[in-house]
Amino acid sequence: KNEVEQSPQNLTAQEGEFIxxxxxxxxxxxxxxxxxxxxxxxxxxxxxxxxxKKKHGRLIxxxxxxxxxxxxxxxxxxxxxxxxxxxxxxxxxxxNEKLTFGTGTRLTIIP
Amino acid sequence: xxxxTQTPSHQVTQMGQEVILRCVPIxxxxxxxxxxxxxxxxxxxxxxxxxxxxxxxxxxxxxxFSVERPDGSNxxxxxxxTKLEDSAMYFCASSRQGLRNQPQHFGDGTxxxxx
Numbered sequence: 688k689n690e691v692e693q694s695p696q697n698l699t700a701q702e703g704e705f706i707x708x709x710x711x712x713x714x715x716x717x718x719x720x721x722x723x724x725x726x727x728x729x730x731x732x733x734x735x736x737x738x739x740k741k742k743h744g745r746l747i748x749x750x751x752x753x754x755x756x757x758x759x760x761x762x763x764x765x766x767x768x769x770x771x772x773x774x775x776x777x778x779x780x781x782x783n784e785k786l787t788f789g790t791g792t793r794l795t796i797i798p
Numbered sequence: 799x800x801x802x803t804q805t806p807s808h809q810v811t812q813m814g815q816e817v818i819l820r821c822v823p824i825x826x827x828x829x830x831x832x833x834x835x836x837x838x839x840x841x842x843x844x845x846x847x848x849x850x851x852x853x854x855x856x857x858x859x860x861x862x863f864s865v866e867r868p869d870g871s872n873x874x875x876x877x878x879x880t881k882l883e884d885s886a887m888y889f890c891a892s893s894r895q896g897l898r899n900q901p902q903h904f905g906d907g908t909x910x911x912x913x
Contacts, residue, residue, distance in 0.1 A: 728907050729907060734901070
């Protein structure tokens with residue numbers, strides 16, 4: 688059983704739609720990362736958060752520690768947002784420098 | 799903006815051979831990581847490295863694997879006697895502080911194909 692679960696696995700939306708990707712985890716965490724994996728395979732770190740909310744451009748990440756849940760939102764989605772979005776948690780019951788990854792959400796934005 | 803660079807971008811090797819994957823982390827970063835992503839699967843942690851020694855490693859990182867920082871700029875992953883199941887994308891990452899405090903910067907990965 689994966690300790691970090693994401694939903695949905697695949698998401699297709701029209702350009703301009705508001706996108707939400709969810710991540711839940713089974714144990715306490717110290718920090719959670721949202722990552723973007725490009726079609727070519729490269730990974731970019733979008734956010735690291737341990738509480739509250741962060742915003743960068745059209746991207747917003749929230750986390751609810753009590754509910755063990757985080758969401759990544761994309762406003763005014765664009766075809767260039769098409770990628771795999773991965774949440775990765777720094778689980779409290781694991782080692783100090785080990786990230787546990789979700790399986791990713793494949794997002795496709797149609798023009 | 800500084801980047802983590804990985805070479806080669808694609809490595810094809812015969813089963814049983816040794817491979818060395820190379821990474822140049824961002825110059826003022828102190829923490830270094832290797833991850834693996836088998837095709838169609840999730841990214842998996844392999845090892846973290848700080849102060850010239852391994853700080854964490856996963857159960858995947860067995861005696862077949864080793865890491866080294868041979869000089870002030872390179873960080874390498876060596877896989878001895880490669881197996882077919884070692885075929886994967888290998889990502890290097892670095893951060894200035896540990897994962898509790900700082901996001902990581904990832905390289906573009908090395909695609910390793912074992913024949």
